[in-house]
Amino acid sequence: MSGPAFGAPGPAPAAALFARARRATGGAYLRAEAAFREAGAAALAWLDSAPRVEDPVDPLQAAVFRALLSGGAATGDDALRYLHGIGEDQREMPNPVPLPGRVAEKLRFHFGGAPAAFLALRLAREPGWAGWMAEGVAEYLALAADPRTLPALARVVATTRDATLRNAARRAIGAFEPGSAVTAALNEAIFQARRAPRAVEEG
Numbered sequence: 001m002s003g004p005a006f007g008a009p010g011p012a013p014a015a016a017l018f019a020r021a022r023r024a025t026g027g028a029y030l031r032a033e034a035a036f037r038e039a040g041a042a043a044l045a046w047l048d049s050a051p052r053v054e055d056p057v058d059p060l061q062a063a064v065f066r067a068l069l070s071g072g073a074a075t076g077d078d079a080l081r082y083l084h085g086i087g088e089d090q091r092e093m094p095n096p097v098p099l100p101g102r103v104a105e106k107l108r109f110h111f112g113g114a115p116a117a118f119l120a121l122r123l124a125r126e127p128g129w130a131g132w133m134a135e136g137v138a139e140y141l142a143l144a145a146d147p148r149t150l151p152a153l154a155r156v157v158a159t160t161r162d163a164t165l166r167n168a169a170r171r172a173i174g175a176f177e178p179g180s181a182v183t184a185a186l187n188e189a190i191f192q193a194r195r196a197p198r199a200v201e202e203g
Helices: 012-023 026-038 041-048 058-070 074-090 100-111 116-125 131-144 147-159 163-174 178-194
Strands: none
Touching (some): 012 026, 012 041, 058 116, 058 147, 074 116, 116 131, 116 147, 131 147, 131 163, 147 163, 163 178
8 A cells, every 4th residue: 555654663652642543443542532632742743754554544544633733623623512512402303313414514514624534534433423423424524525534434334333324434435536436445445354453442
C-alpha cells in the first residue's frame, strides 16, 4: 500500500497511543484519542515525522488527530452534540426515531463538509451508535463527498454486524468516484486478510 509513512521512529508514547487508537473501538478508542490529544506537542511532532501507513484508516486518523491537536476539531465536537440533540428532540415526537436521510441533510445544512473526517473516523471506531445516527452519518458522508472518508466507510462495510448500516455505508461508497471507491475497498480487503491483532473491545 502506497502513501505517507505512519509508524516510523518517533516519540514512543505518541506512536504507542496512535497504535492503540488504531486497534481500539468504543470506549477504548475514546480513551486513546483523548490520551493522544493530551500528548500535545510531542504527538504533533510525531505526526509531522510522517510515520508509516499500517492501516488504510491511518491517514484519516492522522488528519483527525492533527485537527484535535491544532484546535480544529471543534466542528466535529459540535456536530456530535448536534446529533445527540436531534435524538433528544425526536423523543418528544410521535415518531421517536429520526430519519437518517433527514439527519444527513441537517448535518450538511448546518456544518457543510467540515466535520466529515471526524464523523467518519468516529463511525468506524464507535460501533455502539444508535442505528439512525450511524446511518444518518453514513448518508451525510455521501453528501459531503470527502475522499478521505472512504477508508472509514470501507472499514464499516467490512466490520459492522448491522446489515442496515453496512448497506448505508455501501451506498455512501457508491456515491464517490468509482476508481477511488474500488481502491478503498481493495485496500480494506487486503488489510482484513492480513490483519493479525484483533480490535480492542469496548470497555
